[in-house]
Amino acid sequence: MTDSLRRDPRSEWIARNRLHPLHASMQPLEASWVGLSGLIRKNPHALGFAGPNGLKRIDRSGAQQGGSRQRARVDAAVQLPLHIIEQPAFHIVVVPDMIGGRLSSHDKDLFGLANTLAGSEGAVVAVVFGEHKESAFDTAGIDRLLHISSEAVAGYSPEQRVMMLRAVDAQLAPRHWLIPDSRTGGGELGRRLAAKLGERPATRVWQMADGQCVGRAGGGQQDLVRRAPRLILAAAECADPVGDTRHEVRAIELEDVLVHGAARLDNRGAVAVDPALTPMAEAEFILSGGNGVRDWDLFHQAARELGATEGASRVAVDDGFMPRDRQVGATGTWVTARVYLAVGISGAVQHLQGIATCDKVVAINQDAGCDMVKRADLAVIGDSTAILQALIDRVDALRQGGIRDAA
Numbered sequence: 379m380t381d382s383l384r385r386d387p388r389s390e391w392i393a394r395n396r397l398h399p400l401h402a403s404m405q406p407l408e409a410s411w412v413g414l415s416g417l418i419r420k421n422p423h424a425l426g427f428a429g430p431n432g433l434k435r436i437d438r439s440g441a442q443q444g445g446s447r448q449r450a451r452v453d454a455a456v457q458l459p460l461h462i463i464e465q466p467a468f469h470i471v472v473v474p475d476m477i478g479g480r481l482s483s484h485d486k487d488l489f490g491l492a493n494t495l496a497g498s499e500g501a502v503v504a505v506v507f508g509e510h511k512e513s514a515f516d517t518a519g520i521d522r523l524l525h526i527s528s529e530a531v532a533g534y535s536p537e538q539r540v541m542m543l544r545a546v547d548a549q550l551a552p553r554h555w556l557i558p559d560s561r562t563g564g565g566e567l568g569r570r571l572a573a574k575l576g577e578r579p580a581t582r583v584w585q586m587a588d589g590q591c592v593g594r595a596g597g598g599q600q601d602l603v604r605r606a607p608r609l610i611l612a613a614a615e616c617a618d619p620v621g622d623t624r625h626e627v628r629a630i631e632l633e634d635v636l637v638h639g640a641a642r643l644d645n646r647g648a649v650a651v652d653p654a655l656t657p658m659a660e661a662e663f664i665l666s667g668g669n670g671v672r673d674w675d676l677f678h679q680a681a682r683e684l685g686a687t688e689g690a691s692r693v694a695v696d697d698g699f700m701p702r703d704r705q706v707g708a709t710g711t712w713v714t715a716r717v718y719l720a721v722g723i724s725g726a727v728q729h730l731q732g733i734a735t736c737d738k739v740v741a742i743n744q745d746a747g748c749d750m751v752k753r754a755d756l757a758v759i760g761d762s763t764a765i766l767q768a769l770i771d772r773v774d775a776l777r778q779g780g781i782r783d784a785a
């Protein structure tokens with residue numbers, strides 16, 4: 379063993395590469411934290427990183443500190459005070475839309491409103507139908523989670539869901555029901571529940587205070603102020619999402635489900651829709667083209683063959699290859715696709731902001747060192763035209779059952 383300081387070039391590379399998944403863990407510990415007095419404390423010795431020559435460097439551009447800020451944010455999340463409510467005096471029940479199996483920003487706004495209504499005595503209950511892939515219920519402000527995964531409520535099943543919600547109503551007698559007034563589920567479910575309960579709901583509510591609620595009316599031209607009823611269908615941005623507490627997410631069960639009468643709706647499953655018409659914010663699979671796309675006809679053909687919704691970088695839009703409403707990024711649409719396939723896109727920070735919450739990112743690019751490749755879960759290095767053509771050939775072969783021959 380020698381006392382000489384040994385360098386680890388790989389760790390140093392990760393520490394410099396702010397897009398590497400392990401980047402945050404390689405940053406100096408605790409550059410800043412909130413002290414007991416509530417003031418932010420900074421450790422000047424923790425700033426900076428070891429440069430290639432072993433000397434300490436401080437990056438004044440702020441890019442390197444991004445990692446430590448990110449780490450500080452993660453730490454802050456871990457240290458958020460835990461809100462526990464043992465014996466709730468009443469319940470506020472929220473039925474989130476869970477688009478794509480995750481809490482949408484609209485859902486989170488409702489939980490923010492629910493927490494305001496619950497105060498320190500009530501409990502916020504989330505009723506979640508079907509499979510989901512959400513892991514941040516605690517920081518969204520959920521005290522109790524009622525997860526109904528029964529086959530009966532899978533897919534489009536408003537009648538069965540309303541029956542379940544009536545059972546929840548009988549069990550918990552909530553002080554308020556909060557349901558997103560959205561086209562993607564909550565709008566219809568909330569109105570059906572209101573009809574079943576025989577209660578008049580407040581719709582398109584965007585503000586609630588002192589027992590009064592304000593809802594949009596007259597085609598969005600007027601505000602309707604009324605006493606807040608029990609059933610509230612709330613608009614997006616009705617409140618700020620929860621940001622400063624963690625909640626227990628204690629699981630609860632439904633005791634008695636009063637299922638009676640056959641469903642009058644026959645769910646024949648999902649109908650194929652034209653992916654080109656799907657709004658990008660709702661698309662699950664996006665094929666996005668940038669300045670590295672050389673053959674746009676081939677790009678459109680690939681999108682059709684793959685059944686993907688088309689997106690684009692700002693350069694592709696500015697150059698007139700794609701319409702403005704297809705731009706992904708900070709000044710375009712922020713997307714939440716399950717798969718984001720980026721063809722010839724370098725991964726500028728403004729573009730990466732727009733795909734931050736995508737599940738899987740695949741990059742097709744000639745430059746193995748570009749930021750999009752660093753961000754991607756899978757990268758294919760090569761010419762976009764050749765790779766798109768190979769992709770189309772493979773999909774064709776797969777459709778004809780000859781995938782082995784195509785390989």
Ligand SMILES: Cc1cc2nc3c(=O)[nH]c(=O)nc-3n(C[C@H](O)[C@H](O)[C@H](O)COP(=O)(O)OP(=O)(O)OC[C@H]3O[C@@H](n4cnc5c(N)ncnc54)[C@H](O)[C@@H]3O)c2cc1C
Pocket residue numbers: 667668669670671672690691692693694705706707708709710721722723724725726727728729732742743744745748760761762763
């Ligand atoms: C205020 C502001 C806001 C902005 N907002 C946005 C935004 O919302 N969205 C957005 O996208 N941009 C935005 N931009 C622009 C952004 O900074 C980048 O300029 C832009 O994203 C780059 O687009 P690109 O990746 O398609 O092009 P380039 O940066 O030119 O990258 C092209 C990529 O294609 C690769 N390539 C080249 N030829 C081939 C080939 N034959 N096969 C495969 N790969 C190839 C290259 O290696 C390169 O990685 C914004 C900029 C500003 C200043």
